[in-house]
Amino acid sequence: MSKSKNDIAxxxxxxxxxxxxxxxxxxxxxxxxxxxxxxDRAAVLIKAAGAAPAFLGYENFPGVLCASCNATAVHGxxxxxxxxxxxVLSLDFGVVYGGWYSDTAITVGVGNIxxxxxxxxxxxxxxxxQGIKAAHIGSHIGDISHVIQSYVEAAGFQVIRELVGHGxxxxxxxxxxxxxxxxxxxxxxxxxxxxxxxxxIVAVSSQHVRLEEDRFGYATRNRSLAAHFEHxxxxxxxxPQVLTLP
Numbered sequence: 001m002s003k004s005k006n007d008i009a010x011x012x013x014x015x016x017x018x019x020x021x022x023x024x025x026x027x028x029x030x031x032x033x034x035x036x037x038x039x040d041r042a043a044v045l046i047k048a049a050g051a052a053p054a055f056l057g058y059e060n061f062p063g064v065l066c067a068s069c070n071a072t073a074v075h076g077x078x079x080x081x082x083x084x085x086x087x088v089l090s091l092d093f094g095v096v097y098g099g100w101y102s103d104t105a106i107t108v109g110v111g112n113i114x115x116x117x118x119x120x121x122x123x124x125x126x127x128x129x130q131g132i133k134a135a136h137i138g139s140h141i142g143d144i145s146h147v148i149q150s151y152v153e154a155a156g157f158q159v160i161r162e163l164v165g166h167g168x169x170x171x172x173x174x175x176x177x178x179x180x181x182x183x184x185x186x187x188x189x190x191x192x193x194x195x196x197x198x199x200x201i202v203a204v205s206s207q208h209v210r211l212e213e214d215r216f217g218y219a220t221r222n223r224s225l226a227a228h229f230e231h232x233x234x235x236x237x238x239x240p241q242v243l244t245l246p
Contacts, residue, residue, distance in 0.1 A: 001169060002193030007100070008234045008243070011169070011195060014051070014097035015232050015243035018104050021045045022093045023246055025065065031085045031111045035067035038091070039078035046095055054094030054101050054172055061216060066092035066105075068217060073160055073201050073209050073226035076217045085111035088121070090228040094172065101172050103197040104244035105230035117225055120204055123155040124227040127180075127200040132233055135198065135240040139190045145182030148200050152180070160201040160209055160226070163218065168197045168232055190235050195243070199230035 003011065024045060025038050042065045046053050053064035061075070068076030068090040069083070076090070083089065087110035094103040107121050131148045144165075152159050165178030176188045180200050206220035220226050232243045 003195055010098050011100045012243045014095055014100045015102040017049045017051050017097055018093055018095045018102040019244045019246045022104055026106055026108050029089055029108050029110055031083055033083055034080050035078040036080050039063045039065045051095040051097040054096050070225055071219045071223040072217045074163055074218050077214055083110045086113050088117045088225050099170055101168050102232050102244055103168055105228045107227040120225055120227045123157055124200050124202040125229045127151045128229040131198045132240050135233055135235055137190055137192050137235055140185055141176055141178055141187030142182040143184045145179045146184045149181040152202050158203050158207045161207050162209055163201045165197050165199045168195055194235040196233050197230055198233050201228045
């Protein structure tokens, strides 16, 4: 569903709140802290901002923050397990403000991390940037998908096939889906006013995930490290506009 310029302005407010809170949370990541502590801090900040959590209760998810560690690619449930030196932690977060959803994600290292982990994080972040650049009026979903896949695979990593980006607005997940692999010129054509959550989800050596025992998290099938970056992006006459900036 296309949004008006006023709608997009409101979504930018929601996105700004989400981005500021996520940056704050990321700054607290260190060895010896739990992801439940990060989740609890996020809950306090959401309330202080006059917003509501986007994820809490969504398909019964129990947290306001998805905290996915190492092989868990997405939808990790905050827990009392201590983060350890060398872990890779993906933080997926969103709020509802004025009736509009935002959705954003980053991946950070816990203390000193391996060179492979550093490269994985860098490539995933840059893949997001490449995908956003492709999100122009007249382009197709497949153009976004293709540039993400090409960038990731050229770097020697793999995109996860089962997990996709999506439209977003007055609900968290709206059409269309935005896969991280595909062919240019295919899929829905981008028009002014579309708002997409573009989110490369990348693993060192796995293309597929499996549902974990808690029925929320998705982990790489071969237990290789995964990373996740995401922005909420509006398709406008001036080009793609990232709405989840502090």
